[in-house]
Amino acid sequence: EVAMTENSLCTILSALKGQANLAADAALIEALPHVEEDRARLLLATLFERGRPHALRSLVACFATLPPTLQALLAGDILRLRGGILDVFSGGSRDEKLSAIELVVRGDNGSLSDVLAEGLAGDDPAVKDRCARAIETFVTRRAGDARSVQAPCSEGNQPSDLPHLAATLDRAIHLWELHFRPEIITAAMRLAPWTEPALRRKIE
Numbered sequence: 552e553v554a555m556t557e558n559s560l561c562t563i564l565s566a567l568k569g570q571a572n573l574a575a576d577a578a579l580i581e582a583l584p585h586v587e588e589d590r591a592r593l594l595l596a597t598l599f600e601r602g603r604p605h606a607l608r609s610l611v612a613c614f615a616t617l618p619p620t621l622q623a624l625l626a627g628d629i630l631r632l633r634g635g636i637l638d639v640f641s642g643g644s645r646d647e648k649l650s651a652i653e654l655v656v657r658g659d660n661g662s663l664s665d666v667l668a669e670g671l672a673g674d675d676p677a678v679k680d681r682c683a684r685a686i687e688t689f690v691t692r693r694a695g696d697a698r699s700v701q702a703p704c705s706e707g708n709q710p711s712d713l714p715h716l717a718a719t720l721d722r723a724i725h726l727w728e729l730h731f732r733p734e735i736i737t738a739a740m741r742l743a744p745w746t747e748p749a750l751r752r753k754i755e
Contacts, residue, residue: 575601580610583617588624607634608635608638627658629654636655652667655685659689661689664689665719667682667719671729690720716745720739
């Protein structure tokens with residue numbers, strides 16, 4: 552058996568980039584768990600370049616079942632998967648949504664935390680629970696000591712995605728009656744300089 556050379560693989564992938572056939576994406580995704588990391592990067596690059604919504608959705612939906620090396624690669628390129636994440640949240644199964652949440656948590660990009668707030672508005676208790684804990688995780692990573700979080704107008708070093716997280720918490724607080732998750736209140740208190748107006752509106 553002759554192993555496929557890197558040049559041969561690149562030639563095949565180059566040919567696949569322009570293929571309209573949906574089976575090309577399915578074949579690339581099917582091959583991902585069975586190739587070495589360097590080749591997996593090439594396959595992912597091809598999938599991203601093709602940019603087919605169904606393929607990006609499939610990557611998100613199966614994230615939790617992929618090997619750790621592939622999970623790390625996808626999490627490192629998470630912004631390119633935003634469309635797939637939104638697709639899964641809008642119509643995926645419970646397992647697919649939980650997979651998407653794990654990807655968002657691993658990717659650790661606060662600009663994607665808004666999808667977690669919307670997950671709190673759904674009907675599935677398991678999804679609501681995981682979304683609430685994921686939001687709390689995002690906040691804990693950035694505000695380990697609540698006293699270190701400054702007001703929005705303050706100068707100084709603060710995580711650049713704090714405004715995104717504050718907006719996510721504002722939305723989660725607004726949806727409070729749909730989830731009643733204590734993690735949201737805990738997270739909001741840790742970002743009190745940012746979330747106090749939303750908390751006050753809800754109390755009043």
